[in-house]
Amino acid sequence: MIYYTILFYVFAVLAVATAFYVVFAKNVIHSAFALFGTLFAVAGLFVLLNADFIAITQIMVYVGGILVLMIFGVMLTTKIADIDIHTKNLNRIPAILFSTGITVILIFILFTTKWNIKPQVQNQETVSQIGKLMLTTYLLPFEIASIVLLVALVGSAMYARKTK
Amino acid sequence: MEIGLHHFLTVGAILFGLGLFAMITRRNAILVLMGIELILNSANINLVAFSKFGGLGVDGQMITIFVIILAVAEAAVALGIVLNLYNNFETVDVDEANLMKD
Numbered sequence: 001m002i003y004y005t006i007l008f009y010v011f012a013v014l015a016v017a018t019a020f021y022v023v024f025a026k027n028v029i030h031s032a033f034a035l036f037g038t039l040f041a042v043a044g045l046f047v048l049l050n051a052d053f054i055a056i057t058q059i060m061v062y063v064g065g066i067l068v069l070m071i072f073g074v075m076l077t078t079k080i081a082d083i084d085i086h087t088k089n090l091n092r093i094p095a096i097l098f099s100t101g102i103t104v105i106l107i108f109i110l111f112t113t114k115w116n117i118k119p120q121v122q123n124q125e126t127v128s129q130i131g132k133l134m135l136t137t138y139l140l141p142f143e144i145a146s147i148v149l150l151v152a153l154v155g156s157a158m159y160a161r162k163t164k
Numbered sequence: 165m166e167i168g169l170h171h172f173l174t175v176g177a178i179l180f181g182l183g184l185f186a187m188i189t190r191r192n193a194i195l196v197l198m199g200i201e202l203i204l205n206s207a208n209i210n211l212v213a214f215s216k217f218g219g220l221g222v223d224g225q226m227i228t229i230f231v232i233i234l235a236v237a238e239a240a241v242a243l244g245i246v247l248n249l250y251n252n253f254e255t256v257d258v259d260e261a262n263l264m265k266d
Contacts (some may be wrong), residue, residue, distance in 0.1 A: 001166075003219070004167060005166075005167055005239050008167045012171070012175045013216045015175060015179065016175065016178050016179070016182075017182060019178075019179055019182045019183075019202055020182060022182070022186065022198055023183075023186045023190075023199070023200065023202075024184055025181045028194060028195060029189055031195060031198060032194075035198055035201070035202075038179075038202065038205070039201075039205070042179075042205050042208070042209060045172065045175065045209060045212075046208075046209075048167075048175040049172065049210070049212045049213055049215075049216045050216055050226050051212045051215070051226070051228070052257065053215070054208070054225050054228050054229065054232075057229060057232055058208075058232065061204075061232050061235075061236055062196070062232070062235075064199070065236060065239075066201065066236060066239045069240065069243055070194055070198065070239070070243070072243075073194050073243045073246055073247065074194055076247060076250070077194070077246060077247065077250040077256045078216055078256070081235045091188060091189055092189060095185055095188040095189045096185065098184075098188065099184040099185040100181060101178050101183070102180075102181060102184060102253055103178060103181030104181065106177040107177050107178075107182065109172055110170060110173045110174070110177065111170060115169055115217070115218070116175060117168075117169060117217050117218065117219075118216065118217070118219025120216060126222050126225060127250070130222055130226065130229070131226060133223070133226055134214060134229075135210060137226075138226050138230075140193065141230055145230060145233045145234075146232070147189065147233065148232065149236070149237055151237075152236075152237035152238075152240050152241050153240065155241055155244070156240040156241045156243065156244030156245075157244070158244075159220075159241070159244035159245055159247070159248050160243070160247040160248060
């Protein structure tokens with residue numbers, strides 16, 4: 001149990017620290033690489049929550065897909081050689097007040113609410129359950145998700161094409 | 165101290181606040197997208213935490229899978245739009261794309 005606590009704090013501190021770096025870094029590439037750390041740490045939190053399949057999906061889809069796509073986007077939209085890829089921030093003070101306010105309100109609410117916590121079953125593997133649910137209860141959302149992915153693929157390819 | 169629901173929800177809330185801050189202040193479109201990814205990740209942490217501690221079984225994890233699928237679709241379409249914006253405006257600053265303003 002002590003390992004669980006230590007691992008939780010390691011992953012939580014890693015996630016929050018790298019997320020801070022993502023938000024406050026001056027260089028876009030540095031933000032993109034810090035997002036690697038955040039996504040890996042969140043995958044670790046998923047493992048601690050007995051969600052092994054979600055953790056692997058997180059690593060494969062987010063780190064292997066979205067983040068690589070974003071780094072491609074950064075490299076395609078900035079001329080790294082001549083102009084600087086630094087970015088500026090606007091409205092810093094009101095944004096800090098607003099987002100810390102919302103975070104404090106959220107934390108206050110989640111500590112004052114009386115959650116209905118049930119005793120959980122320990123160490124159950126989830127892959128076979130998720131597979132069964134995906135082909136029975138969630139069959140319609142599963143098929144719609146496949147169509148959404150196809151439409152997004154074709155649509156983004158069409159948008160990104162140079163028309164001139 | 166036993167690690168419970170509150171700890172995971174607190175991490176989710178902090179990630180949400182940081183993502184919100186990135187979305188408000190950053191003017192680079194790709195960094196706005198990164199803020200959106202942070203917010204979706206915090207929602208996923210909440211869903212999986214409730215799925216473990218709330219006795220919901222794997223239903224919360226199913227919703228997390230669909231959130232990840234939609235995040236992929238959103239990121240692909242948004243990056244296509246960003247590339248098109250760069251082709252037309254030579255910048256990815258979201259404040260510069262104001263042709264419809266006046």
